[in-house]
Amino acid sequence: MPRPLEKEFKYYLDNQERLVERYNGKYIAIKGCKVIGTYDSEFEAIKKTSQREKPGTFLVQKCVPGKESYTQIYHSRVAFT
Numbered sequence: 001m002p003r004p005l006e007k008e009f010k011y012y013l014d015n016q017e018r019l020v021e022r023y024n025g026k027y028i029a030i031k032g033c034k035v036i037g038t039y040d041s042e043f044e045a046i047k048k049t050s051q052r053e054k055p056g057t058f059l060v061q062k063c064v065p066g067k068e069s070y071t072q073i074y075h076s077r078v079a080f081t
Contacts (some may be wrong), residue, residue, distance in 0.1 A: 007032065008059035012070070016063075023063040031058040 008030040012019065019028065019035070027045040029037040031053060039045035045060040062069050 004056060005059045009061075009070075012059065012061050016065070019063050020065050024065075026063050027060055028063045029053075029058050029060050 011030060011033045012028075023035070023038055027039045027042050028035050029039070029045050029049040036053070036058065037045065037049050039048065042060060042062065046055075049058055049060065
């Protein structure tokens with residue numbers, strides 16, 4: 001059974017170099033295999049994407065080169081309003 005957001009994270013990993021070329025330093029929201037938003041902060045990315053997508057159905061990732069950018073995992077059930 002796939003884990004939640006596994007598809008989105010794999011998409012980021014598989015396309016990290018190309019995504020960094022386009023969105024370097026931004027926080028990107030990914031749903032499925034598509035970038036659905038770009039933001040200047042993680043908070044803004046979560047808040048604005050949650051207004052149109054159900055929390056837990058999208059991944060927010062800081063788009064920077066190297067594996068250090070994705071070595072921590074955070075889980076939250078808090079909804080931003």
